[in-house]
Amino acid sequence: MSIRVNPRFINDLVLFGAEDVQLCYHCGDCSTVCPHADEVYKFPRKSMRQLQMGLERKIETTLEPWLCYYCGQCSEQCPREAAPGETMMSLRRWLISRYDFTGIAKQFFKSGMTEIITIIGFALLTAVFLFYYGYSMGNIHIYDGKGAFLSSPFIHKFDLTLGSLLLIFLAINAFRMWYFTMIKGTKVPVPWWLYVKELYLLPWHFFTQKRYSECESKRNPKIFMPWIIHLGLMLGYVIMLILVMVFIERLQSGPAIQWQVHIFGYLATIGLVTGTIYIIRNRLNKTYEQYKKSHSTDWVFIVLLFFIVLTGIAQHIFHRTGLYELANITYIVHLMCVVPWLLRMPFSKWAHLVYRPLAMYFAAIRRDAITRREISLKSNSVSIK
Amino acid sequence: MRTGVFFCQVENGKNLNIDAIAKYTANLPGVEFVQILGTAPRIEVNVLTDLIKMKSLERVVIAGDMPGYFKPVFTKAMALAGGNTDEIQLASFKERGASGEYAQDRAKAVIACASMAVPFSLVAVPAGNPVNHSTLIIGAGIAGIQAALEIANAGKQVYLVEQTGTIGGHMAMFDKTFPTLDCAACILTPKMVSVGQHEMIHLLTNSNVTEVTGKPGSYRAKIHQRARRIDVKSCVSCALCVDVCPVKVESEFDAKISLRKAVYIPFPQAVPNAFLVDEKNCTYVLSGGKKCGVCVNKCPKECINLDETDKIIDIEVGNIVLATGYELLDVGKIEQYGYGVYPDVLTSLEFERLTNASGFTGGKIVTKTKRFNKRTQQEEWFFSPDGVPPRNVAIIHCVGSRNKKYNAYCSRVCCMYSLKFAHLIKEKIPNVNCYEFYIDMRAFGKGYEEFAERIKQGGTFVIRGHSAFVTMNNGQMVVRGEDIINDKMVEFKVDMVILAVGLIPASGNEELSRMLGITRDSDGWFSELDYNGSPTDTEKGCIYVAGMCQGPKDIPDTVAQAAAVAAGVLRTITSGKGVGHLSSVTLNEIEARAKNIHTISGGHYVNQS
Structure with a gap:
């Protein structure tokens, strides 16, 4: 079977962050230290090789980039300083842009300026709309009816519309991912029941990120902080997302907020605040391998999230203490961050929230299919005379 | 002749001020x-x-690196301007050693x-100094020995x-x-x-060069000879002194895997064949x-004199040959291989001593044995001649070589000696x-x-694939690697x-380079004058490099280079013309000579031959 080679692929990938792939001389140290590399999924060296050969069509069908959590041990070991860890990260960025059928993700990854300008544009649009519609007419402490700043049923509807729009985008992208990896990429027949058998992996990996903790299985001393922080950030984010998307009316139901909402909200906030601060600090300090190189999208992601959390907290405090005027303004700033954030979700780093568990799921199915195939080949061996 | 000079640099020449030259x-x-x-x-x-x-130029000089x-x-x-294309002259800074x-x-x-249009080599001839006929060779490994023998056999004095x-x-x-598997000692x-x-x-022996003064052809060297404390001439190597010596230290000659006494002979065939006292460990000297x-x-x-003192020897020599050799990288700092942590992780030199037929195990390849050290009250691992031979051996290539964190360069001999080890073990x-983990097989x-x-x-x-680390699993060492050709992860x-x-490079190289005024490259090896043209000469006249101190090389290359050095030394001694170095000729002299030739030949130098 032939495969098309893109000799400029390695140059294209520079914009996604992989700069030193060409240095690799294939000693295999990275694959050896990687706690996740095994018989079926051998990486990062193999991905480096595919990159050097320009096998763009092959890489889009691989799941290996998603199996890497970037613990950085390969980059620490690399004798050529070819940064295999960063290359896997860049491949993830490239894959996000490849799964995205609109091409917006590609533009965002290639040019940080485009992304920032787009975000500022949408933030300003939101601001104009909110000033015109909300601030000039009402106040934040009035929740419904006349004089309400933005009524909760309105926001709820708005949320759901936006959410379903995003879900459509994400679903299409996830479908493309499935098509690339499982139809084009898996050369062995995959029976349908394997999809059912491994289905438990989706919630398992989504909520525990167990694989991330396994990154440390070979390191001494073990550094579990990135995993815990990442898990806290992700869980906090998901809880907050559910609260905002589904329970926004309870969040805004007047001065007496339900205790359940309160508790979940505060828990989520702890996760979000520690997570964003930890990551921003590490990206500035550059002590750990995985935080040494930061792509523009990494910065946009974490800084925007940090602003959202900060303004959210400020708004909450002002609101509770009765500084309604200030609360109004912070609320507007908060929404100025939230709206672009939500809009760019399927086209950004955020999408790995969906792709990574999916990749684990697909990887397990592919592994099962390959083992099944090998067993059947062994039992029905063809003898050649 | 109307001449135009154009400066075209390929690289950014940091050491040259082009404006001033222009x-x-x-x-x-x-x-x-x-x-x-x-x-x-x-x-x-x-x-x-x-x-x-426009400038009606008749001659063009292109100057640059x-x-x-x-x-x-x-x-x-x-050609397009209708000029004579033979009148394009090259002024190459790099080639002429600027x-x-x-x-x-x-x-x-x-x-x-x-x-x-006068050839540079014609005018830039250094003046000759008379050459002292004796030669100083620093380092008596195979390179130093070979050069010494070649020069001495020609009838010239060698220190x-x-x-x-x-x-x-x-x-x-x-x-x-x-690759011949000849016995090295033979x-x-x-x-x-x-x-x-x-x-x-x-x-x-037991000496260091401490000071070198003078100019090419007549150097004065000060040599500090540490006291041997045993008279070389009367010692018969009976080893009776060893039996009574109470001090035990690690033997340098056995790559520190065996013990020797404070009075010792490095190995039985040592030259000079006499014992010596290790002044750093001898109780008498220390107290x-x-x-x-x-x-x-x-x-x-009665040849032991423990009160003997060090000597300073002054010698006059014409040529100096550097043959200081190499050392092994401190592999303890590459932690992932567990050297110094796991007992049976050896460096190449240690294994070389272990497998050597004249070594302390008699050439038996064994794993280490545990024993209780009464003095330190700790368990320690050591090689015993009655040890258990290993069943599985892994040899890992390129440890610290071709690695940007340690040595960026290839050490050149490792692939071959590793293969040799595999053969000896088998x-x-x-x-x-026997498992060999390699990146690229450099059998050159x-x-x-x-x-x-x-x-x-x-x-x-x-196995084509470098193993990145060694781990210990329930007392069993495990080496993991990627077999790239067979597309497998392997674990042994x-x-x-x-x-x-x-x-x-040997640790004394830095001091020597400062003492002699010669340069070293970024990795610490001595720089030769020209990699292709004169691989044995250095920038300074009458100082030569031979063997590993110039860069990693195998024994045949070392011997060849040492012999080439001897030829260079003998050339200076026997030509009768004396030697000089280009640095002894000033700019004005070159200019004057060039002008002279220029006028004699009527504006254009014609090669007489």
Whole structure:
């Protein structure tokens, strides 16, 4: 079977962050230290090789980039300083842009300026709309009816519309991912029941990120902080997302907020605040391998999230203490961050929230299919005379 | 003749001030036009043609680090302008050695010669100093020995300085040589004996060069000879003193895997064949003569004098040969291989001593045995001749070599000696599994590729893929790697791991380079004058480099280079012309000579031959 080679692929990938792939001389140290590399999924060296050969069509069908959590041990070991860890990260960025059928993700990854300008544009649009519609007419402490700043049923509807729009985008992208990896990429027949058998992996990996903790299985001393922080950030984010998307009316139901909402909200906030601060600090300090190189999208992601959390907290405090005027303004700033954030979700780093568990799921199915195939080949061996 | 000078640099010449050179050039006779085209210029032929026409240039000088690169463009422009294309002169800074201290003047001189169309080599002839007929060789490994023998056999005096107690260097430690599997000692020891007995070789062991003054052809060297405390002439190596000596230290000659006494002989075939006292560990010396001293009474020949003092020897020599060799990289800092943590992880040199037939295990390859040390109250691992031979051995190539964190360069000999190890292990232990982890197999020499093929056919598992680390699992060492050719992850349980450790320059090189005024490259090896043209000469006249101290190389190359050095030394001694170095010629002299030749030949130098 032939495969098309893109000799400029390695140059294209520079914009996604992989700069030193060409240095690799294939000693295999990275694959050896990687706690996740095994018989079926051998990486990062193999991905480096595919990159050097320009096998763009092959890489889009691989799941290996998603199996890497970037613990950085390969980059620490690399004798050529070819940064295999960063290359896997860049491949993830490239894959996000490849799964995205609109091409917006590609533009965002290639040019940080485009992304920032787009975000500022949408933030300003939101601001104009909110000033015109909300601030000039009402106040934040009035929740419904006349004089309400933005009524909760309105926001709820708005949320759901936006959410379903995003879900459509994400679903299409996830479908493309499935098509690339499982139809084009898996050369062995995959029976349908394997999809059912491994289905438990989706919630398992989504909520525990167990694989991330396994990154440390070979390191001494073990550094579990990135995993815990990442898990806290992700869980906090998901809880907050559910609260905002589904329970926004309870969040805004007047001065007496339900205790359940309160508790979940505060828990989520702890996760979000520690997570964003930890990551921003590490990206500035550059002590750990995985935080040494930061792509523009990494910065946009974490800084925007940090602003959202900060303004959210400020708004909450002002609101509770009765500084309604200030609360109004912070609320507007908060929404100025939230709206672009939500809009760019399927086209950004955020999408790995969906792709990574999916990749684990697909990887397990592919592994099962390959083992099944090998067993059947062994039992029905063809003898050649 | 109307001359135009163009400066075209390929690289950014940091050591040269091009503006100053251009100013100097403008005042040269016949130079009408000077232009600096900068670094890596894109030259348009028609622009250049117009320029040559406008200034009516008859001769063009291209000056730069690699002017030949731009010659085609200038030839075309000259032809289009209707000029004589033979009048394009190249003034090459790099080729003429415009670097270092005299770079600026040398570059000026090169341009001056080119602008007058006089060959640089014709005028830049250094004046000759008379050459002292004796030679100083620093380092008595195989390179130093070979050079010493070649020079001494030609009837010239040699001072051979060695910092340890015996000559022979690293080669004396080896068991076999690749690819012929000859016994290293069989080649080396006859040479060592010849050195010891040669009337023209003055052997100075236990000595260091501390000061060198003078100029090419007549150097004065101060040599600090540490007291041996045993009279070389009367010692008969009966080893009675060893029996009574109470001090035990790690043997340097056995790569620190065995113990020796404070009075010792490095190995039985040592030259000079006499014992010596380790002043750093001898109780008598350390206590200032108050304790111990039992060996003195034991000696039947009464040759031990523990109160002997160091000597300073002043010598005058004409030539100096550097043959200081190499050391192994400190592999303890590459933590993932567990050297120093797991007992059976060895460096290449340690294994070489272990497998050596004259080594302390008698050539038996064994794993370490545990014993209880009563003095330190701790358990320790050591090699015992009755140890258990390993069943599985992993050899890991490129440890610290070709690695940007340690040595960026290839140590050149590791692939071959690792293959040799595999062969020795297979030969000595029946049913052993041997795994070689390599990145690229560099079998570059005569018969090397065939040797590598032979080892692969011989049942050694040669795995293309570097193992990144060694782990211990319930007392069993495990080596993991990626078998790239077979597309597999592999994991082997092994009893012994041999690390093919990268080579680094000997630690005294820095001091020597400062003392002698010669340069070292970024990795610390001594720089030769020209890698291709004169690989044995250094920037300074009458100082030569031989063997590993110039860069990693195998034994045949080392011997060849040492012999070449001897030829160079003898050339200076026997030519009768004396020697000088280009740095002894000033810019004005070169300029004056060039002008002289220029006028004699009527404006253009014609090669007389």
